[in-house]
Amino acid sequence: MKAVVITSPGGPEVLQVQEVENPRVGDDEVLIKIGATALNRADTLQRKGSSPPPEGASPYPGLECAGTVESVGKNVTRWTVGDEVCALLSGGGYAEKVTVPAGQVLPVPQGISLIEAASFPEVACTVWSTVFMMSRLSAGETFLIHGGSSGIGTFAIQIAKHQGVRVFVTAGSQEKLTFCK
Ligand SMILES: NC(=O)c1ccc[n+]([C@@H]2O[C@H](COP(=O)([O-])OP(=O)(O)OC[C@H]3O[C@@H](n4cnc5c(N)ncnc54)[C@H](OP(=O)(O)O)[C@@H]3O)[C@@H](O)[C@H]2O)c1
Known part of the structure; x- marks a missing residue:
């Protein structure tokens, strides 16, 4: 998949779209095909190198997203493939796909577009x-x-x-x- 990679700490010019490995969905996770993401101040701090992602989190920026469920882990019952959702992420929203614990996923609120929903969870x-x-x-x-x-x-x-x-x-x-x- 494609993702926005922080090539080194710095300004917006250090961000590059690169081909990276697809994330693999864990037993308690949901894999979301991302339709939209949002910009939070913490993303810019991560880009500048002063706010590294938590251990085990995606190295790519992006703390929230909206999209469509592409697959679910074997313990996940709340979500099914094709659901339109938004999610609170520890990182990885600036990519085509992201995995997230099922408990951090929310339905897209009624009357809200997928793009608007991407700025809702945080x-x-x-x-x-x-x-x-x-x-x-x-x-x-x-x-x-x-x-x-x-x-x-x-x-x-x-x-x-x-x-x-x-x-x-x-x-x-x-x-x-x-x-x-
Ligand atoms: N947005 C999120 O999703 C999110 C999530 C987690 C944590 N946070 C934290 O929550 C805080 C607010 O975030 P935000 O996204 O709402 O920020 P924001 O949209 O940039 O707004 C910051 C506000 O702070 C006010 N302000 C600045 N200096 C002030 C002062 N000395 N006394 C009183 N008000 C002051 C400004 O209002 P005036 O111009 O009217 O003074 C401005 O409206 C930040 O600390 C942020 O890190 C935000």
Whole structure:
């Protein structure tokens, strides 16, 4: 398959599309044929050499993706070949295919294109795990979001309102406040 390879630490010019080995699906994993991926700040830090991927993870950048399930490991029952999914990755999104533990795979939300879905898992998992799982924000409570117009902020506003939470934000300009509203 083709993948975007970080040939040495540096600027965008060190990225090269190269022919690399196909990933092999493990028993608890899903192999996704990637339709779209996203750019996170951590990808640029990895490219610069200051944020290496965790041990055992793909060496290629790309922390989230959307695509179609191409094969599943023998222990995987939740997903079947042909499902349209998005996934939170430890790396490897900048490639034609990636393997990922089945628990990190999500359905493409209804009404969302495959391209939009590629930018969903990182922000959704970050906000959901910190605000709702750890902090247990609940309907009827009040929530103050600093930097409301940020990537994290805009997602947090929408999901908190959906959950029946009263939302306040701070932001660095009137234009950003209007955007949040
Ligand atoms: N996006 C993700 O999926 C993701 C996942 C995991 C972790 N994170 C982490 O979450 C944080 C936010 O990420 P992001 O993607 O939402 O970033 P972002 O879209 O670049 O937004 C950063 C925001 O920070 C605000 N800001 C900057 N300096 C500030 C200050 N001194 N006081 C208050 N606000 C300040 C800015 O808002 P104003 O201009 O209005 O001040 C800006 O909107 C980062 O630390 C990032 O590493 C993000």
